[in-house]
Amino acid sequence: KGHPRRHLIHKFWARKPHNVVAEYIKHYTKRGEIVLDPFVGSGVTAVEALILGRKAVAIDLNPISTFITEMVAKPLDLKDIEKAYREIKRKAREKIRELYVTTCNKCGKDANIMVCVWERKNSNPLEIRFYCPTCKKKRSKSPSKEDLQKIERINIMDTPYWIPNVALRYPDGKEYKEGTHIKEASTLSRLFTKRNLVALSILFHKIEELEDDTIRDFMKFAFTSMVHLASNMTPDRPTRPFSSFWAQHRYWIPPRFLESNVWALFRSAIWGRQGLVKGKKDSNNAIKYFKQAKKFEELENDANILISTQSALDLSNIPNNSVDYVFTDPPYGGDIQYFELSTLWLAWLRGKHEDKRFNLDWWEDEITINSEQNKDFDYYHNRLHVAFREIFRVLKPGRYLTVTFHNTDVKVYNSIIRAVIFAGFELERIIYQPPARASAKALLQPYGSAIGDYYIRFRKPIGFVGKIEEREIDEKRAKTIILNAIKRILMERGEPTPLTDILKGHTLIYSELRKHGYRFFGTNPERINKVLEENRDKEFIFIKGQGWWFKNPSKYHPELPLNERVEAVVLDTLHRKVATFDDILQDIYLRFTNAQTPSPNSVKEILKEYARPEARKWKLNPRIREQEKEHSEMIGFLAQIGKKAGYQIWIGQKEQSDIFQGKPLSKLCDFKELSLENTSYDDIQRYVKQIDLLWIKERKVAFAFEVEYTTAITDAFMRCSMIPESHHTKRFIVIPEEREAFMYRKLHSELLRERVEKEGWKLIFFRDLREFYSTTKKKLSISPKEIVEIAKTPVEKREKQVTIDSFANQSSSNGLLEN
Template identity: 30%
Template sequence: MYAMHKYWSKKPYNLVSRYIEKYSKPNEIVLDPFCGSGVTITESIRLNRRAVGIDINPTAIVSTKMGLTHIDLKALKKTFESLRSEVEQEINSLYQTNCPKCGNPQAIASHTIWNGEQIDEIWVECKACGNSKTVKKPSETDRVAALEPARPASWYPTNYLLENYRINAKAGMRVCDLFTPRALSNLSLLLEKIRQIKDEQIKSVMEFCFSAMLPQSSNMVFVIRRRGKSNGTNGNGEGKAEVGSWVIGYWIPPEHFEIHVWRCFENRFKRILKGKQEVNYAIPVSATEFLSFDELEKSQVGYLVSKGTATDLSLVHSNSIDYIFTDPPHGNRIPYLELSLMWNSWLNYEFDLENEIIVSESKVRQKNAKDYEQRLKIAFGEMWRVLKLDGYASIAFNSLDDETWLSLLNTLLAAGFKIKEITPLEYSARSVVQDTRKNALKTDFVITCRKQMQEFRQQIAFGYSEKELLIAIKDFLSSRKNGAETYEIMNCLLVSSIPTGTVFRVSQIIETIKDIATYNDGRWQLKPS
C-alpha cells in the first residue's frame, strides 16, 4: 500500500512503527505535521493509535488518505472495466500504425522512442497477427500522428514550472511541455471520463491512479540501452532499448519514451488495486476519519488528516499529543511542492508555495536558509505546544553539514525540547535522492527529544580541539569489545556533549573515525597502535 503513488523521502514503515511502539501506547494520539505520503499516520492506525497528519502538499494529503480508507474492491474493478470500455478504443485510435509483419493498419504503437523531435523506433502490438511486440522504424505519418493528433485535447494544465536548475525546471517551461500532444489529448479524455464517475469514493481512487501514472506517460521516461550478448543490438550497434522510469526533477532526456496512455493507466491501476487490498486488510474498519480534533479526542480509534502548515497547528489543542514522529524538509534537499506541480496542476489542487518550509534555488520564491530556519523554529514551537508534558518527539534528519546540524539542534533546544538520543533509520533500499545528494549520510538519523519544563533554554556551539575529539573516540571504542557502529559513536559524542553547551563537529567525527579505526561488518574497530 506504500507503493501506490510516488513520493519522495518515504521512510521504511517497519522502522517507523518501532518508534511508534516504543514511545506511545494503544489509543494514544500520534502527530506527524509533515506527513508526506502518510507512513506515520498509517502505521499509527495499524498499531491501534489515533493519528493526526498535516502537510502543505495536496498530493501528500490525498496519498495519506488513500492509505487509510477502505474501498469496495468489486465495485472498483467494475468501474475500471466500464472506464476501459469507454476510452480504450478511442485512445487506441491515436496510436494506430501499420504492422511491419502483416501490414494491418490498425496495429497499436505501445511505445514510441523519441530522439529530440524525431521518432527513432516504435514498438508495435498487432491483434491481427498475434504479435505482442515488433520494433519498427517510423514513417512520417507516425510522427504526425503523435505531434498533430486527430482529436485535440479538450483541456490540459498550462501552469509554468518554477525555474530551478537543480530540478531541471527551465525558464518558460510549462507542465504540458512534459508530454507529447498525443499524450495530452488522451490524458485529457481519460480525466474527463474519470470525473464523470458518480461514486465519489471510487472517483477519488481513479483520480489518484491518474495522478500516479502521469510520470510514466510523460516524456521524462528515459531509455536504457545495455550492450551484450544477452541483450543484443538494434542494428546500429546500440543496445536494445528498455523502459526506464521517471526519477526526480523535470529532465526530458534526449532519447525518451512515449508510452501508450491507457497502458500506463492500466499498469498503475493494478498497483493501486493491490494497495487498496492491503489497506482493506491492514487498517481496522473502525478507523474513522474525523474532520475536527475535538471529535478525534472523544473517540478511541480514528484519524484526522488535513492540508495545512506545520507553523500553524491551531486545529490541535495544547498538551494533547502523546507522541510526534516526523520528517521535516531537510534544507534544499527536496523542493516538494515544486516537484509535485505536475500532479497538483493536472488535478487542479490549490497549493501554498509561500508557506512551505524549504530552501529553494528557484529565484522567484526567495526561499533561503534564513526563511527556512525561521519557519522551522515556529513549527518546532508549535510541536512543543501541542505535545503533552514528558511526551517524546522524534525528528528524522539527514545531513553532514555542520551548520545544518547545529541549527537543527539549537532550534529544538530553543523550542524547549531536551534531546534524549540520536539513532539511525537504516534503509533496506536507498533511493536515488539518498544516494547522490551532497553531504548525505548513509542513513537518516532520528533525533528523539522530550518535552520538559526548563527555566533555561540552552543553546550550543561548536567546540573541542581535534586532539580532544581523537581522545573521545579512542576512549569510546576502547570500551567496546566488539567495536561500534557509526551512529553509536555519534550518539555518544553528540548527546553527551549537548548539556555542556559545546558539541563536536559532525564532519570531524566522521573523518576522525576513518583515520583511527577500521570498518568491518558494519562496525568500527580501533586500528592497532
C-alpha cells in the same frame, strides 16, 4: 523491509521504511494513543499508526501529501474500483487506443504502440516499440511513413478536453529551481508529447464524469500515480525498454526519452503489481478500523484519524499537551523542492473547476531553501524552529519526538538539531538506519553511496513551564565544558578529527552543558569551532587534511584510532558475507555512534584496501585471506629463528592455536605462564602476553615482533610500549612489502611518530623473512645480528630491490646494523 503495496500505489519522495516507522510507534506508544506527524509526506506514519491500533494526526502543507494519505488509509470496496474502471474503459479506451495503433513489421497486422523513443532535438521518434496481438510478441521498428503522418495529424489537432497549462515559474517570473530550464518546455503541457497530452485529456475528462465523489477521487489518485510516467521526463533504459520512470527530483527532460502508451499506464495503475487494486486490498486488510475526524477533539471519541492540509507553523487546532508521540521527517534544507515537484500532480487534481483542496500557492509558507522563492538558510532555520516550538507545545511532558532525515550537509543536520533543542526538547540519541531498497543515486554509485537515514530521539522534559530563553551564563565556564567535551571526543576517536566529525558529538556536548545548566550554549557549531580556535597551539593543533588533534597526545592517553576500530568491523563483516556498502555502514553505525560515527568516504577507503567490488557488493580480497595464513607462517619462522639465536620464545595468546607446519604454534612456545623483570602481572596479562612473538633471555624481552597484514597497528605499538625500558628491547613490525607506504604514513602520524622514534621501530618484510628462513634453515645457530640486518627503516616509496644482499647493504649504510 521493502514497502508493502499500500505504500507503492503513488510515487513520493524520501518515503521512510514502513517497518522502521512501525517499530518506533510500537515502542513509544500504546494502543489508543495519539501519534502526530506534522510533515506527513506520503502518510507512512499515519497509516502504520492506524494499523497498530493508534490514533493518527496527519498534517502537511502540501495538498498532494494529505491526498495520498487519505487515499491510502481510507477503505474502499474493490468492486467499486472495478465498476468505475469498466465505465472509463467503455468511454475512453478506444479513443485513446487509436492514437497508438501501428502496423507490425513482421505480419503486417495492426499492433499497439507501447513506447516510442524520442530525442529531444528531433521532431519525430527514432524507434517504435510495440506489441503485436497476432504474433503475440513485443517487437520494435523504425517509424514508417504512416506512423509519421499520424504524428503530424495529432500535432495539429486541438486537445479535446481541458489540460493544465500551468507555467513552471513563480508569480514574479522566476523559473522553478527544479524546472526544465528549456525555453520550449516552460509549462506543464510542454512536458508531454502532443499524442500523450490528447490521451491524458480524454482519460481525465472521463474520470471527472464519474458521479460518486469518493470513487472519482480514487480514480484521480490512480491517474496522478501514472501521469508523470506519460511525460517526456522518462529516460530510455536499455535494460527496461518498455518501462518508464521519473528519473530525477526535477523537471528534467533527458536527451533521449520515452513516450509511453497512456491507456497501458492507466491500466497498470489500476491492476498492476503496484496498482490501486492490489494496494487497496493490502490497506483494507491491514487497517481494521477507520473513522476520519473533522477536528482534533473527535479523536477523544470514536474517530481515529485527523488529516489536515495546514502548516506545521500553526498547530493551534491541537490543544497543549495532547499528543502522545511525534514521529516526523522534516524538509532537508533545499534537497527536495516539494512544492515545485508536486505542481505536476496538483495542477491536474485542481482541474478545470479549480478544486479548492488542491491550491497552487502554498509555496509561500513552505519550509525550504530556495533562492527562487527568496528563501535562504536563515529563513529555513527560523521556520523550522517555529514548527518545533508548536510540536513541543502539543506533545505531552515526558513523551518522545523522533526526527528522521537523510542529509549529509552538516549545516542542515545541525540546523535541525538546534531548532529542536531551542524549542525545549532534550536530545537523547542518534542512530543510523540503512534503506530497504537502493535509491537511484545508490544505483549509480553502488560501491560508495551513503543512502540511509538518521533517527534522532528527543524528549519533552517533565515540569517544563514557560517560554524557552537562553539564560545569562558564565561564558568562560561553558567554554570549559565544551573544551573538555571536545577532548573526550578526540580521546574516544583516537585520531585527528575534522570539525564535521567533532560536531557529530552534539549529544555529548549538549548533555554536558545541560548538566551544568547551559542548555543552549553549545548548540551553535560556530561556538564549538570558536573553542577549538581559542585553544589552537595550546591544547590542540590543526593538521591539514586530517583535522584537530592534541598538541601533546601522550598527556591524554587516547584510545585506539577510530579508523582502525572501523577497519576491524569492516574486515569482520567481509569475512562473514559479501556485503553491500550499506550493509557495511549498518554494522559500523550500530557500533560507532555520535562523534564516533565515521564518514562514508573513510569507510570506502578501507573497502578499497581490503575488498573488491562485485555485482554491486563488496567481497573480501582473496589476498587478505592469503596474508592471514602468512601471519601464522611468519610467527612460526621467527619462533624457530629465535630458538637458534639462543632465546626462549613466547607466542601471543590468540596466535598459539594457529597452525604452522601441521602443528599448533603453542608447540614452539617455551612458557606456560609469562613472568618478566620489572613488569607487573596486570601489564603482562593485558598487554605483553598479546604481543605476537617475543624473544626472551633472563626474564627480559630482547626482541619483540608484531606481524601485521592490516594497517590497524596502533594496538600493537601500545602493547609493546608496556615492555620496560630496562629490557632494551628491539622492536619490529613484520608486514607484506606492499603495505610499506601505508605503514610509513601510520608511523609518521601524530599519534605514533614520537613513540616510533623513541622506541626505534623497524620493518621486516614477509618476503625477506621467508628468504632468510630458507637460507638459514640448515644452520644450527644464528646470530641475533643477522635478523637485524634484514630490517629496514620505513620509507614512503622504495627503490625496487632484487636481492637480500642489496637490502643488507642498504641497511648497513643506514646504520641499522648497530647493536
